Amino acid sequence: MSDEPTSAAAANARAPRPKPAKAEPAEESLDAVENGVSEASAEELIADLVEAERAREAEEEAIAEAAEAADEEEPLEDEEPTPASTASRRLAVLGSPIGHSKSPALHRAAYAALGLDWSYDQLDVSEDGLSAFLDGLGEEWRGLSLTMPLKQTVIPLLTETDRVAEQTGVANTVLLDGDDISGFNTDVAGIVRALSAAGLEQARYVHVLGGGATAASALVAAAELGAERVDVHVRDLQKSVWLEPLAHRLGLMIRLRSFAQADRSLDVPQLVISTLPGGASTEALYTDSTRRKAVLLDVAYDPWPSVLASSWQAVGGRVVSGLAMLAQQALLQVRIFVSGDVLQPLPDEEGVLEAMLAAVGIDAEGAPVGDGSVEGEAE
Structure with missing residues (x-):
């Protein structure tokens, strides 16, 4: 007998096994980069980063614009205050008789110095006619100065008064703001400021x-x-x-x-x-x-x-003229009409007061300047 195996199983055992077919490389493998991330994935990642950077820049720009707008609308504490409204407003001094009044000259000089297109007139109004006059005022009216005989008559017609008006029962200034009719007394401060300017x-x-x-x-x-x-x-x-x-x-x-x-x-x-x-x-x-x-x-x-x-x-x-008191109290009235606050100084207030004093021909102590003529009556 032959020593060679003759069975099919033996034949198969001796036959060399075929090598497995080499797989075709996938498309992604062909595009592989050194760090193992595909170029397509890298492009997507870069696009996302660029988009995020653009969004961040847009957000920062929006915040900066909002801050700039806020700065324009709300002045800093150390900036000069601006009037609540620079639109044309009406004001007047009321009394009876009123033809002598120097208030129009004082106030018109002040608003011109402030660059405000506001009118200021003098109107003859009696005690009996004051309530009806106030009821007939329109939204264009900002304020009133009061002289004899209206300083006490106006008190029950006011919606609120400042401390001095309440204390004295006398108001010579009326601020009109919507439905509010507020009364102030600037005569007291006018007296004190005029005397102080004269050295007392x-x-x-x-x-x-x-x-x-x-x-x-x-x-x-x-x-x-x-x-x-x-x-x-x-x-x-x-x-x-x-x-x-x-x-x-x-x-x-x-x-x-x-x-x-x-x-x-x-x-x-x-x-x-x-x-x-x-x-x-x-x-x-x-x-x-x-x-x-x-x-x-x-x-x-x-x-x-x-x-x-x-x-x-x-x-x-030593004599101090009532015109000095009138000018000083009028300056405080202008503060009230411009800002609503008697304690809030005006922009370039010193220059405004100089213009007011020049308009009635007196110096800071109330002494006449120029031709020395001073006409008018106590208000």
Whole structure:
């Protein structure tokens, strides 16, 4: 027998096995890059990164634009305030009679200096007609200045008052804002500022001549100047008793006395404030010594100098014109009409005040400049 295996199984065992067919490389494998990421995947990744960068840049640009817009709408704290509205607005001074008023000259000069196209007129309005006048005002109206005899009449017609108007029961300024009719008293600050400009910062003992609405403002001004005592000299004592409760609330010792008793004390006042209407006669007579020592503020300025002011000037006494007070209180009214806040200074306020003083021909101390003519009446 042959030693060679003859079975099919043996034959198959001896036969060489065929090599497996080599697989065709996949398309992705052909595009492979060194880091194992396909070019297609890399392109998609790059596109995503570019899109994300564009989105980030767009977001940053939008934030920057929003911040810039906010800066334009809301000024920084140290920037000058701007008026709530630069549109043309109407204002006026009311009173009866009113033809003498210097308020239009003062206010028009102020708004011109501020670059505001606002009108300011003078209108004759009586006490009986004030309520109807206020009811008939349109949205173009921004504010009113009030003079005699409206400063007390207006109080019950107001929706709100500032502290000084509430304290005195007197408002000489009305701010109109929608349905709100707000009242302010700028006379007190006008007195204090005018005296300060003339060099008087303090007065322990004060005389007030007259018992009307301006006398109440004079009492509060005296308290702000540090007064302890105030003598109020009037023609009718009974009509002036309403001032006593105000003086007591202010911590002032008050005496109501007749004009004839104006200078019958050994104690000389540092300040005399006359609130009498222009041209009014008075029995209040002061000695030469008192007129040399005491400062006189005469709120009336027509005719000027008044008899009282002339008597002070004749002995070299210091006199402050009511026109200086009018200008100072008008400046505060302009603050209110422009910003709604009596404490908010105006842009270039010093320049505005200079324009106002020039418009009525006085210097910072109330002394006439130019031809020296000053016409008008207490407001």
